[in-house]
Amino acid sequence: MIKITLPDGSVREFEKGATSLDVAKSISEGLARNVLAAKVNGEVVDAFRAIQTDSDLQLLTWNDDEGKETMWHSSAHILAEALEVLYPGIKLGIGPPIENGFYYDVDAGDTVITEGDLVTIEKKMTELARQKNAFSRKEISKSEAVAHYQQKGDEYKLDLLDGLEDGSITFYSQGNFTDLCRGPHIPNTSFIKAIKLLSVAGAYWRGNEKNKQLTRIYGITFPKAKELTEHLELLEEAKKRDHRKLGKEMELFTFSQKVGQGLPLWLPKGAQLRERLENFMKKAQLEAGYLPVITPHIGSKELYVTSGHYEKYGADSFQPIKTPNENEEFLLKPMNCPHHCEIYKSKPRSYKDLPVRYAEFGTVYRYEQSGELHGLTRVRGFTQDDAHLFCRPEQVEEEFKKVIDLVLYVFKALKFEEFTAQISLRDKEDKTKYIGSDENWEKAESAIINAVKGKGLKTVIEYGEAAFYGPKLDFMVKDALGRKWQLGTIQVDYNLPERFELEYIGSDDQRHRPVMIHRAPFGSLERFVAVLIEHCGGNFPLWLTPDQVAILPLSEKYNENCKEVLNLLNKYDIRGFVDDRNEKVGKKIRDAEVSKVPYMLIIGEKEIENGTLSVRKHGEGDIGVMNIEEFSTLVGKEIDELV
Numbered sequence: 291m292i293k294i295t296l297p298d299g300s301v302r303e304f305e306k307g308a309t310s311l312d313v314a315k316s317i318s319e320g321l322a323r324n325v326l327a328a329k330v331n332g333e334v335v336d337a338f339r340a341i342q343t344d345s346d347l348q349l350l351t352w353n354d355d356e357g358k359e360t361m362w363h364s365s366a367h368i369l370a371e372a373l374e375v376l377y378p379g380i381k382l383g384i385g386p387p388i389e390n391g392f393y394y395d396v397d398a399g400d401t402v403i404t405e406g407d408l409v410t411i412e413k414k415m416t417e418l419a420r421q422k423n424a425f426s427r428k429e430i431s432k433s434e435a436v437a438h439y440q441q442k443g444d445e446y447k448l449d450l451l452d453g454l455e456d457g458s459i460t461f462y463s464q465g466n467f468t469d470l471c472r473g474p475h476i477p478n479t480s481f482i483k484a485i486k487l488l489s490v491a492g493a494y495w496r497g498n499e500k501n502k503q504l505t506r507i508y509g510i511t512f513p514k515a516k517e518l519t520e521h522l523e524l525l526e527e528a529k530k531r532d533h534r535k536l537g538k539e540m541e542l543f544t545f546s547q548k549v550g551q552g553l554p555l556w557l558p559k560g561a562q563l564r565e566r567l568e569n570f571m572k573k574a575q576l577e578a579g580y581l582p583v584i585t586p587h588i589g590s591k592e593l594y595v596t597s598g599h600y601e602k603y604g605a606d607s608f609q610p611i612k613t614p615n616e617n618e619e620f621l622l623k624p625m626n627c628p629h630h631c632e633i634y635k636s637k638p639r640s641y642k643d644l645p646v647r648y649a650e651f652g653t654v655y656r657y658e659q660s661g662e663l664h665g666l667t668r669v670r671g672f673t674q675d676d677a678h679l680f681c682r683p684e685q686v687e688e689e690f691k692k693v694i695d696l697v698l699y700v701f702k703a704l705k706f707e708e709f710t711a712q713i714s715l716r717d718k719e720d721k722t723k724y725i726g727s728d729e730n731w732e733k734a735e736s737a738i739i740n741a742v743k744g745k746g747l748k749t750v751i752e753y754g755e756a757a758f759y760g761p762k763l764d765f766m767v768k769d770a771l772g773r774k775w776q777l778g779t780i781q782v783d784y785n786l787p788e789r790f791e792l793e794y795i796g797s798d799d800q801r802h803r804p805v806m807i808h809r810a811p812f813g814s815l816e817r818f819v820a821v822l823i824e825h826c827g828g829n830f831p832l833w834l835t836p837d838q839v840a841i842l843p844l845s846e847k848y849n850e851n852c853k854e855v856l857n858l859l860n861k862y863d864i865r866g867f868v869d870d871r872n873e874k875v876g877k878k879i880r881d882a883e884v885s886k887v888p889y890m891l892i893i894g895e896k897e898i899e900n901g902t903l904s905v906r907k908h909g910e911g912d913i914g915v916m917n918i919e920e921f922s923t924l925v926g927k928e929i930d931e932l933v
């Protein structure tokens with residue numbers, strides 16, 4: 291018999307070789323019908339895998355991320371099965387789950403698969419899913435697996451097998467389909483009740499543009515038809531909020547092929563919005579004891595050889611810029627940290643000087659393949675609200691707390707209400723792959739945990755997710771459409787202080803290495819603005835929005851009066867414009883609504899006589915008549931609630 295410990299701490303006994311499904315059935319049949327996979331001693335496995343030893347067990351359903359992943363990954367197999375039926379001889383690349391659904395990369399030879407074919411493929415998938423085919427797992431030797439794919443003539447799977455070690459290879463089958471796969475998978479195909487194939491795109495094999503371009507088919511599945519309907523509604527809403535669409539309509543930014551792909555051009559309204567974000571952060575940072583620094587957009591290649599970035603990313607980055615003197619090479623700055631290390635080194639430091647916090651809105655350049663570029667979220671040049679904190683090991687906790695406060699302030703001011711703190715720590719088993727002393731790591735890890743605990747945040751701890759150079763804290767933010775974004779990274783670094791030989795003189799008169807903390811609450815301003823646009827659907831918080839008011843004269847006669855009102859409002863720090871076009875006021879209201887201007891002030895004979903404004907609020911309509919002072923109080927109140 292083996293002992294199975296459930297998450298609530300209860301222990302049940304089973305025959306050796308029992309499966310997670312058996313455990314589920316022993317609790318209730320209803321539960322068993324919903325179990326997609328299981329976490330056995332921390333590892334996600336098939337719910338139909340036999341358990342051989344005493345184990346901790348967590349049953350995974352659609353409510354767990356890993357449950358969804360398992361379902362979507364299994365759906366990718368069904369997609370491949372359908373494609374093999376419809377396109378005999380098709381070659382298969384990879385088919386992983388993604389954040390929302392799954393894809394499969396395929397090589398259909400001379401056949402072109404287009405969006406028009408998706409309905410047919412979907413139908414075939416539905417037919418296959420209904421067959422209630424069980425997924426099965428088989429361990430297979432490398433030579434057998436190679437023979438299988440040689441016979442099938444699938445060079446992509448052979449390429450994948452090349453990188454796998456004998457003894458670690460498994461095949462999964464369902465129906466008449468077999469795939470090279472690590473698993474896990476759902477018990478059988480009937481768990482998948484609703485299927486939607488979403489789009490077709492090109493994707494280079496292994497993401498390398500030197501390789502052949504395959505066809506990538508995206509899809510998503512659900513255990514209930516209702517959930518698919520809801521998801522499609524969300525997708526519609528997301529389309530409406532696409533930052534590329536709204537950015538254009540609101541005249542915030544643009545791109546020019548002539549300037550270059552992935553290099554955003556900020557238009558006046560966007561630049562002003564960005565400036566407001568920068569000023570907001572600069573003010574908060576100044577209050578939190580940061581010191582501004584400014585560094586150039588390029589740095590000598592040597593700088594990045596020292597930092598290690600050149601060795602790690604050099605080949606996949608923009609190549610060095612050469613000066614007329616051939617011996618000089620410079621790199622476009624891919625990150626600001628090395629420059630800031632040199633600033634730290636510009637004078638001797640004592641323990642009394644620490645922490646030192648250098649902040650810079652630093653623009654960096656990173657090469658992204660053209661196929662990876664996407665609006666403002668994936669670009670080749672972007673500005674970080676970067677800062678580097680140099681402190682003593684015992685100061686890490688205090689510094690973390692302060693950075694968390696800053697991040698929370700940003701979230702509040704921009705109405706991000708749902709988020710989780712994700713702490714990435716070392717692998718529990720293998721501590722050899724990390725640099726820095728064990729003692730410092732333990733100090734930093736517990737400092738981060740304590741700092742987060744102290745703030746009472748919703749937290750997840752991920753073991754083994756730390757970088758080799760230090761633990762970190764990320765904020766996973768849920769936007770208004772329920773999509774998750776990683777924002778506000780805080781990262782401890784033992785590597786760069788070592789490489790740049792940073793020092794301070796301790797109270798013991800000895801030389802010590804400071805700990806470095808990288809942090810950027812916005813991350814990239816470009817990406818942040820994109821996320822913000824989609825989160826608020828272009829309805830920015832009042833303090834940030836390009837135009838706070840649109841002043842709409844009832845007829846041309848009142849244009850001058852309206853300009854006077856605007857001047858008065860400017861004195862109250864309220865910004866906006868007069869819509870003096872020769873249009874009906876109804877049309878002006880509609881246009882102001884489309885441009886997402888928060889307040890509209892309508893002015894005609896009556897308003898001028900009484901010295902009042904007729905106020906409309908975006909999305910709400912008429913909110914009454916008031917004088918300028920009352921209106922400015924209203925605006926001030928709304929802003930004060932956030933910043």
Ligand SMILES: [Zn+2]
Pocket residue numbers: 363364367462469470471472473474475
């Ligand atoms: Zn698989």
Ligand SMILES: [Zn+2]
Pocket residue numbers: 625626627678808809
């Ligand atoms: Zn950094």
